[in-house]
Amino acid sequence: MFNVEERAMLRGRIAQRAVVQDRGFETECWISTRASQPNGYTKIGYRGRTWLTHRLSWSVHREPIPDDLVIDHLCRERACVNPDHLEPVSNRTNLLRGAGFVASQAKQSTCLRGHPLEGDNLYRPPARPNKRECRTCRIEATRRSKERAATRPTG
Ligand SMILES: [Zn+2]
Ligand SMILES: [Zn+2]
Known part of the structure; x- marks a missing residue:
C-alpha cells in the first residue's frame, strides 16, 4: 500500500503530532494530539483522504491492514498510536493465522522516535520492572530539562 519512503515519512508525521505518556501500560503510550472524532479516535489526512491515525500507524510500522480487520487497543487509549499497543x-483470526498473517507481525518494538526497545537501549525502571522504556529518549529528556533549568531567567 505504501512504499518505503512513504512509510518513513508517515512515521515521522505521526510522531510529530504525538506525545509520549505513561498511562500505566507496559510501555508508554504515544498519544496522538491530532483532531479526534467523538469516539476518541484521531484522524490524519493523506493522499486526499482521511485515515484513522492508529490504523495508519499500524500500516506504516507493521503492515497493511486487510479491510475486514479492526485494530484493537491493548492499552484502551483510543488516541494511542503506539503499534506495540495495537x-x-x-472473527477470521484462525483463517488469517493459517495464511501466516500473525507470523509476519514479528515484534519490531521501537520508541516514538524509532529507537529500538531492546538490548542496551532498553531501560526497565527498577520500581516497575515490567515497564520498557527508551534509554536514548530518557537521556535526551534529562538533558533538555537540565538545559531548560540552566536557561531559566533568575531573579
Ligand atoms: Zn497505548
Ligand atoms: Zn527513543
Missing part, C-alpha cells in the same frame, strides 16, 4: 483482530 492488535488487529477479527
